[in-house]
Amino acid sequence: MRHNKQKSPSFGRHRGPRKALIRGLINSLVEQERIKTTVTKAKCVRPLIEKAITMGKTGDVHSRRLLFSRYPNKNTVDKIIKNLSPRFKDRPGGYTRIIKLGYRSGDQAPLAYLEFVDYNTQQQAKPKKEVVKTEKAKEEQTEPKKKTATKKARAKASAITDKKQKKQLLAKLDKKRKKARLKQKKSRRINR
DSSP: OOTTOOSSOOTTOOHHHHHHHHHHHHHHHHHHSEEEEEHHHHHHHHHHHHHHHHHHTTOSHHHHHHHHHHSOOHHHHHHIIIIIHHHTTTOOSOOEEEEEEEEOTTTOOEEEEEEETTOOHHHHSOOOOOOOOOHHHHHHHHHHHHHHHHHHHHHHHHHOOOHHHHHHHHHHHHHHHHHHHHHHHHHHHHHO
């Protein structure tokens, strides 16, 4: 018997918050075309977004109003009707896919990507912003060259057989290292 069994998962929420959660997932999926969420949420959202895209294929006022009543976000409805539905006009269904990722480290919930079938990861990847380098950053970048110079000096010191000269060279190298460390500490304090 099927007493008190729910048709869909409740996600530990009452009707209103659950509805808001699903709407938010659909809005972000339409906006970004790929979302990372749990498998159960992805399975719950998938049929709803596919019905919305099928409804948007007609593109008339009635379908627009129905979509707006279900997902009250003008940008979402516009993107469904103007961009997503024409992209999938030749496809009879199956506009999304679920790619399982593994388990979340905190609570071991199974994670997945919910994305549109024609989603291209290389095309959708955002270009990295170029970092503007200041003079301090340039100085820090040149420090590894100084380190190689100290290695060469240590090699020279090890080649010297006279103990006094060796100690003097090593003492100079240690002083240079201490100065470099102090400069790094000061630059870190300034950057904070």
